[in-house]
Amino acid sequence: MPVVGLGGYFFRAQDPExxxxxxxxxxxxGDGCGTDPQGQASPWFWYPEAGPVVFQPFAATTDYFAADKQAMLNLRVIDLDGLLEQLHAAGVAIETRAEWDTPETGRFARIHDPEGNPIELWEAPAD
Known part of the structure; x- marks a missing residue:
């Protein structure tokens, strides 16, 4: 039986709460975000919208993300510009590069969580 989707993302944190x-x-x-198909929320689950997920190992020597990090979380977003405005207003540092964006792959921005973990924000190309 094949795997049918991503079941969770678990990582260590200095201050998990x-x-x-x-x-x-x-x-x-995270937990408590979104609703299931019946419109119900859960304190345990995040209900993301259905859509594409990239699962891709990178070479150990990649410079696509920081060499001292083993992984980078990529989150699919709608209205990247609106989210970046909110993050900027909250004092979150944002990195964008024109060469990251293409009509085939969409638009990207990078941020880091308060513990320095890299996060790539991805707005998929319009259908």
Missing amino acids: ALASWYREMLGV
């Missing part, structure tokens, strides 16, 4: 709160408040990600 504070970091979970930051993800909920800044990005709407």
Whole structure:
């Protein structure tokens, strides 16, 4: 039987409660965010919208993200510009580069959570 989707993302944190709160408040990600198909929320689950997920190992020597980090979280977003405005207003440092954006792959921005974990924000290309 094949795997049917991503079941979770688990990572270590110095202050798990504070970091979970930051993800909920800044990005709407984590337990208690979204609703299931019946419109119900859960204190345990995040219900993301269906869509594409990239699962891709990178070479150990990649410069696509910081060499001292083993992984980078990529979050699919709608209205990247609006989210970046909110993050900027909250004091979150944002990096964008024109060469990251293409009509084939969409638009990208990078931020870091309060513990320095890299996060790539991805707005998929319009259909």
